[in-house]
Amino acid sequence: DAGVTQSPTHLIKTRGQHVTLRCSPISGHKSVSWYQQVLGQGPQFIFQYYEKEERGRGNFPDRFSARQFPNYSSELNVNALLLGDSALYLCASSFRTGPNEQFFGPGTRLTVL
Amino acid sequence: EDQVTQSPEALRLQEGESSSLNCSYTVSGLRGLFWYRQDPGKGPEFLFTLYSAGEEKEKERLKATLTKKESFLHITAPKPEDSATYLCAVQGFSSNDYKLSFGAGTTVTVRA
Numbered sequence: 417d418a419g420v421t422q423s424p425t426h427l428i429k430t431r432g433q434h435v436t437l438r439c440s441p442i443s444g445h446k447s448v449s450w451y452q453q454v455l456g457q458g459p460q461f462i463f464q465y466y467e468k469e470e471r472g473r474g475n476f477p478d479r480f481s482a483r484q485f486p487n488y489s490s491e492l493n494v495n496a497l498l499l500g501d502s503a504l505y506l507c508a509s510s511f512r513t514g515p516n517e518q519f520f521g522p523g524t525r526l527t528v529l
Numbered sequence: 530e531d532q533v534t535q536s537p538e539a540l541r542l543q544e545g546e547s548s549s550l551n552c553s554y555t556v557s558g559l560r561g562l563f564w565y566r567q568d569p570g571k572g573p574e575f576l577f578t579l580y581s582a583g584e585e586k587e588k589e590r591l592k593a594t595l596t597k598k599e600s601f602l603h604i605t606a607p608k609p610e611d612s613a614t615y616l617c618a619v620q621g622f623s624s625n626d627y628k629l630s631f632g633a634g635t636t637v638t639v640r641a
Contacts, residue, residue, distance in 0.1 A: 420572075449628070458533075458616055458631030459573070472627050506572050513627040515560035515580070515620050520572035 418443065420509050420521035428527045429497050437492045437524045441509030447471075448490040449518060450482055451506040459506055465490055466513040494526075502528045531556045531621045535632035542607050542639045550602040550635045556621030562600050563629060564593050565616040573616055607639045 421440045429435050441448050447466040451459035461474040465484035479495045488509075494501055504525050508518035532555040542548055554562065561580055565573035577586040579595040586593045590611060592603040602615055614636045618629040 447627075451629075456633070458618070458633050459629070461628035461630070464627050466627075474628065504570075508629075517563065517575050517578055518629060519575055520565075523570075523572045525570070 420507055420519055422505075422507050422521040422524050424524060425522070426525045426527075428529065430529050431497055431499060433497050433528075434493065434495050435497060435526060437494075437505050437507075437526075438489065439492070439507030439509075439521060440489045441507075442519055445509040445511050445519075446488055447510045447513050448484055448488065449508045449510070450490070450492045451508065451520075452476070453504040453506055453523070455503075462492070464513065471513050497528045499528050502526060531619050531623065531630040533617055533619055533630055533632035535615075535617055535635050537635060538633070539636045540638070542604070542637065544608055544639055544641050545606050547603070547605045547607070549604070550615055550617075550637070552600040552602070552617030552632060553598060554600070554617070554619045556619050556623075556630075558622030560620045560622060562595055563618045563620070564591075564600070564602055565618065567614045567616055567634070569614075576615075604637070607637070609639045609641050612637055612639045 449464040450462040453459040463482045464472040468484045484490045504523045507521045510518045534553045564576040567573045577593040614634040616634045618631045
């Protein structure tokens with residue numbers, strides 16, 4: 417069975433630009449979460465979507481937004497990129513929201529110059 | 530706010546030398562504690578879920594245990610392929626009870 421897929425694998429942008437990251441969950445999973453992982457730290461929660469509705473938002477500025485589509489895939493958008501946005505962006509899927517396992521994709525490495 | 534602290538930050542082991550990793554947590558009610566393994570540049574790989582104090586889970590050379598304040602990941606007779614960063618995460622009874630709060634991880638290096 418295919419796991420969580422993310423695209424692109426790597427991305428280089430300059431300050432002020434906009435970026436869109438994409439995620440396809442495991443088949444049958446209805447919840448997608450996004451995390452940011454800076455080198456040397458654990459992942460930090462950004463958003464969770466379940467059944468196409470936002471269920472939670474972490475402490476990130478409004479430059480970060482996301483959405484989930486009818487096929488449960490998801491996009492994370494970041495506007496007005498800053499150098500500090502350089503990180504590994506991880507997507508995780510789970511069957512439902514609440515206390516259950518989240519399975520992570522390989523991540524998108526974003527570098528902002 | 531849920532908090533997770535992992536120790537040590539780094540652990541260097543000789544092949545076959547057993548050891549334990551610690552995960553201390555503070556939550557307003559634990560819904561689940563999760564262990565992940567992460568290889569450099571890759572996404573975390575799910576290992577275990579623990580839900581209540583006293584629970585234990587095993588997988589190959591790894592064994593996870595849970596108390597009311599901390600969890601341990603025991604690595605028995607490790608091999609070089611066990612080298613990775615091990616992440617602990619919790620999910621608590623809060624307004625964001627669907628998010629995972631992660632520790633910074635313990636980087637394990639096993640030498641042959």
